[in-house]
Amino acid sequence: MAETAFSISQLESPTAGATLPQGRHLLRGWVWPKPGGLFSDVRARIGEKVYPGVHGLPRPDLASHFRTGKPVALAEYHVAVDLAPGLATVVLEALEIEGRWRAFEQFAINVEPCRPPVTFAVPGGPLRWIDHGHGLRLLLRESARQAHRTVADLAEELAGALPAGRILRDAPPPLIGYVDEPASVCCCRFGRIPAFGHLFHPDLKLRRLLATTDLQAWQPLEIGRPSPGPAAHYPQHAHARNSGFVGLVDVPAQLPNPASLRIYAELEDGSLHLGPVIRSRLHPADIEKLPLRTSGSPDFDEVQTAWQAALAARGFTIAQDTEAERFLRDLRQEYEVSAPRRNPPPARSPDVVLTGRPQFPRRLLLATHGLSLQGAPRFLLELAHACVQAGAALTVVSAEDGPLRAEFEALGATVKPVNCLPLEQAADETAARTAVTALLDQADWHAADLVLANSFTTFWAVHAAKAAAKPVLFYVHESTTPRMFFDSRISSAALAMAESAFIIADRVSFTTAATRDIHLTHGRPDRCVITPGWAQLARLDQWIARQDRRALRQTLGVHEDQFLICNIGTVSDRKGQHTFARAVDLLWRRHPELAARARFILLGGRDSPFDAMLRDTLTELGRDNLIVHPETTDYLRYYLAADLFACSSYEESSPRVIFEAMSCRVPILASAVQGIPELVRPDLEAVLVPPGDTSQWADALALMLSAPAANAPLAARARARVENCFSDTQLLPHHLALISATAASGPVRSVSAP
Numbered sequence: 001m002a003e004t005a006f007s008i009s010q011l012e013s014p015t016a017g018a019t020l021p022q023g024r025h026l027l028r029g030w031v032w033p034k035p036g037g038l039f040s041d042v043r044a045r046i047g048e049k050v051y052p053g054v055h056g057l058p059r060p061d062l063a064s065h066f067r068t069g070k071p072v073a074l075a076e077y078h079v080a081v082d083l084a085p086g087l088a089t090v091v092l093e094a095l096e097i098e099g100r101w102r103a104f105e106q107f108a109i110n111v112e113p114c115r116p117p118v119t120f121a122v123p124g125g126p127l128r129w130i131d132h133g134h135g136l137r138l139l140l141r142e143s144a145r146q147a148h149r150t151v152a153d154l155a156e157e158l159a160g161a162l163p164a165g166r167i168l169r170d171a172p173p174p175l176i177g178y179v180d181e182p183a184s185v186c187c188c189r190f191g192r193i194p195a196f197g198h199l200f201h202p203d204l205k206l207r208r209l210l211a212t213t214d215l216q217a218w219q220p221l222e223i224g225r226p227s228p229g230p231a232a233h234y235p236q237h238a239h240a241r242n243s244g245f246v247g248l249v250d251v252p253a254q255l256p257n258p259a260s261l262r263i264y265a266e267l268e269d270g271s272l273h274l275g276p277v278i279r280s281r282l283h284p285a286d287i288e289k290l291p292l293r294t295s296g297s298p299d300f301d302e303v304q305t306a307w308q309a310a311l312a313a314r315g316f317t318i319a320q321d322t323e324a325e326r327f328l329r330d331l332r333q334e335y336e337v338s339a340p341r342r343n344p345p346p347a348r349s350p351d352v353v354l355t356g357r358p359q360f361p362r363r364l365l366l367a368t369h370g371l372s373l374q375g376a377p378r379f380l381l382e383l384a385h386a387c388v389q390a391g392a393a394l395t396v397v398s399a400e401d402g403p404l405r406a407e408f409e410a411l412g413a414t415v416k417p418v419n420c421l422p423l424e425q426a427a428d429e430t431a432a433r434t435a436v437t438a439l440l441d442q443a444d445w446h447a448a449d450l451v452l453a454n455s456f457t458t459f460w461a462v463h464a465a466k467a468a469a470k471p472v473l474f475y476v477h478e479s480t481t482p483r484m485f486f487d488s489r490i491s492s493a494a495l496a497m498a499e500s501a502f503i504i505a506d507r508v509s510f511t512t513a514a515t516r517d518i519h520l521t522h523g524r525p526d527r528c529v530i531t532p533g534w535a536q537l538a539r540l541d542q543w544i545a546r547q548d549r550r551a552l553r554q555t556l557g558v559h560e561d562q563f564l565i566c567n568i569g570t571v572s573d574r575k576g577q578h579t580f581a582r583a584v585d586l587l588w589r590r591h592p593e594l595a596a597r598a599r600f601i602l603l604g605g606r607d608s609p610f611d612a613m614l615r616d617t618l619t620e621l622g623r624d625n626l627i628v629h630p631e632t633t634d635y636l637r638y639y640l641a642a643d644l645f646a647c648s649s650y651e652e653s654s655p656r657v658i659f660e661a662m663s664c665r666v667p668i669l670a671s672a673v674q675g676i677p678e679l680v681r682p683d684l685e686a687v688l689v690p691p692g693d694t695s696q697w698a699d700a701l702a703l704m705l706s707a708p709a710a711n712a713p714l715a716a717r718a719r720a721r722v723e724n725c726f727s728d729t730q731l732l733p734h735h736l737a738l739i740s741a742t743a744a745s746g747p748v749r750s751v752s753a754p
Helices: 060-065 129-145 151-161 228-233 300-313 322-337 375-389 405-410 429-439 456-467 482-486 492-504 513-519 537-545 549-555 577-590 592-596 609-621 636-641 656-663 694-706 708-725 728-744
Strands: 007-013 019-021 023-033 039-046 049-059 073-083 086-096 101-112 176-181 185-188 192-200 206-212 222-225 244-250 259-267 272-284 363-368 393-398 414-417 450-454 472-476 507-510 528-530 563-568 598-605 626-630 644-647 668-671 687-689
Touching (some): 007 086, 007 101, 023 039, 023 086, 049 060, 049 259, 060 073, 073 086, 129 151, 129 185, 129 322, 176 272, 185 192, 192 206, 192 228, 192 259, 192 272, 206 222, 300 322, 363 375, 363 456, 375 393, 375 405, 375 450, 375 656, 375 728, 393 405, 405 414, 429 456, 429 492, 450 456, 450 728, 456 472, 456 482, 456 492, 472 492, 472 728, 482 492, 507 513, 507 728, 513 528, 537 656, 549 636, 563 636, 563 656, 563 694, 577 592, 577 598, 577 609, 577 626, 577 694, 592 598, 644 656, 644 694, 656 668, 656 708, 668 694, 668 708, 687 694, 694 708
Parallel strands (some): 019 101, 185 272, 363 393, 363 450, 393 414, 450 472, 472 507, 507 528, 563 598, 563 644, 598 626, 668 687
Antiparallel strands (some): 023 073, 039 086, 086 101, 176 192, 192 244, 206 259, 222 244, 259 272
16 A cells, blocks of 8 residues: 555556556556545546546445445546556546645556557547537637637637546446536536436346535435436336436535546445546536627637637547537527627716705505515515605515515505516517516506516516506616526526616616626616615614523524534525535534534525435535524524624625624625625625635634634624625615606616725
8 A cells, every 4th residue: 555644545456567568558546535635536647648537436345444434435546548668657646625636656667569559448429519519608608708819729728628538428337328417518507517317227226326526425316217218229128218317416616627527326236336427627607697799709600610620639529410400500599699789878877976856756666576585585675664764655566475475564565476477488579578568467567656676587577667667776686697597497588588677677776896797788887876785783783782692502502612603594506505514524524623613504494406405415424513494584693693604605796694794793704706795805804715615615614713713803893894884874875865866767876885
C-alpha cells in the first residue's frame, strides 16, 4: 500500500515496475481518504496527457478494513491509459471534495514496442442531438455574451471542454441500459442535474438505483417507469418493459468540469453494481438567463458551422437523424425570433423626483399567484396593510388559496380565486387573449383605480388590467427569467405573454438592482424602478421584548452548551437545503467535536417531491442533529433562539428572511447571490459564500461556530443597517408614492441602498 498525508491507496494491476507491451492498458486499484477527507474522482497523468478514470466501484472488503459502518466503500478505480515505448511515469491523482486534484501515487512502467499495439474497445460513437445540440445552444448564448471574441475561438474552447469519449453511458455487464441525460453539455440548475434513461438486469429485479456525483452521498432515482423502446429492442428480457428511470442528482458547485455521474444498481439478491458512468460539461443556470441573441450576434449558420468544425477537429462525429434535424430546426426558429426588440425611446426617466402629491387610489386590485406563507405573498400582505391605512379598499385575486387568505380578509379585503389554467395552457395567441378576457369575468377589474401584480407569475394580471384599460404596477421578485422559471410548465403562447408583461406594464418595480439587471432585456428600462423591501422593525421589536430566549431554545430542544443553526425558508431546490446538508456532513468529517455541539434545523418543510428527496439525502448522510421542521406561522422564534442564521439559496432578490435575521440580531451566513450582497455586505454585516459550494460552506460554518464572539459585530452592524436603510417607516412611503404615481401616470424615482 502507498500512503500520503491525506490518502491510503494500492495499485492492484499492473504492478509498479512491470514491463508491458505498447498500447492501451487498464490501471486498477483503490484509494481511500484519511479522516476528514473525501475523494470524488480519480485520473491518471502521463507527461502532459490526462486520462479520466472511473472511480467509486464498491468494495465490501475495504468497508470492513476501514470500518466505515457501511456495506461497501466506494474506493476502487479503473483508468484506461495509452502507453508509448520507453519508461512511462504514471501519476495517479484524486479529486478532493474541495475541488482540487492531488497526486496520491506515482510509479514507473517499462513499455516495449509492439506492432500492432495492444488495445481494447472504449465507449465511443457519434454525438447525439442532445449532446451537440445543447452545446450549440450554449455556444449561441456565449457568442452573445462574449461579443468581443470570435465564434471560432468560442467554439474551440467549448469543444475542448467536452468529455473525452462517452465513458460508460452504456451500462457494463451484467446490467443492460443506457443513459440519455445528462448530455455532454448540461445546465446545472440549483445544484442539480437530470438523470434519465433505462437500466435492467437480464434475470434479477432492481431493488434500487442510486446516483452520485461527489461520492459523499448517493440519491435514489425513480425506477420502474414504462420503457416501450427497450421493451421492443429486448423482447427476450421481461425486465426491459419497465426499466425507465428518472431523477435529479446533486452537484456541489466546487467540483470542476467535467462532472462525473455514477449510477449504482442494487439488485433483489442484495448485490450492488456500478452501472453507467457519464461525464458532462456543466454550466450554471445564470448562463441560461442571458439572452440567446443580441444586436451584434452572428448568424445561426455561422455559429453552427464553427461548432461543427470545432467538434471535427477534436475527433467528434455527429449523429444525423430525425431527432437532430428537429432540434436544430426548432433551435434555429427560437434564435431567429429572439432578436432584440426595438423599444420606443424613453418617455420619462425613473430618476425624476415625484412632484406634487397625487391622490392615493381608493380602489386597488392586488393580484398574487398564491396565499401561502412564502416571501412574495407576505410582502404583498404587508404592503396591503399600508394601502388600507392610506385609505384604499382592496380586492385580492389569487390563483391559489392559502393560509394568508384570512389575514387579507381581516384587512377588509375581498378575496377572489381566479382560474389561470386556460391562459397557461393556451395553444396560441388567440386562445391566450380569450383566456385573458375570461379573467375579467372572475373579478371586478373595471372598478379598480390601479392593478398591482405581485411577482411575474401574475403576468396574467398585467394583461387583464390592460384589457380593462387600467394602469398596472408590476412587482417582480424573481432573479431569473420567465423562460427559465416556467420551463415547459406553461405553453409557448403563455410564455410570450409573461415576457410581454414587462413591456405593457406602466411600471415594473424591483427590490434590488441585481434583479432589475436580469430583466432589462425583457421590457422597457424607462419604466423600471427600484423600490427595496423592508423590515417591520417596530412590530419585531415589540415581539422580541416579550420573549425569553432561553425558553425558546428549550422548546426547540437546544441545550445551553449547544449551537443552534437555523436555515429558514420554504424547503425547495432554489433554497439550497440539499447542498447545505452536504456542508453539514463535511463539517462533521472535518470538525467532529464542533459539529457534535451543534443542532441544525431546516425550517420550511412541506409535502413535495423535493422534500422527499431531501429526506432521502438526510437519511443517507445519517447526521442526527440535522433535521427538518415543517413550515409554520410561528417562525420568528427560530431567529431569536438561533446562534447563527443560514440562507443557502441559489436565487434571491430581497429575501425577507435576511431582513428578519438582521432585525433579530442573529449572525448571518448566506449565499452571495443576486440581491443578497446589496442587503448585507460581505464581512461587514454577514459572511457570504458561493451558493452550492459545500466545502466553503463547511469552512464558513466551522469559522463562525469556533469563534462565536467574532459574530457579534456582524450582527450589530446588520441591525444598524436595517435600521438605517431598510425599515418600513423609511421605505413604505416610497412604495405608496410609487402606487400613487403609477395610478396617476406620474414620474417616480428609484431608491437604492448605500
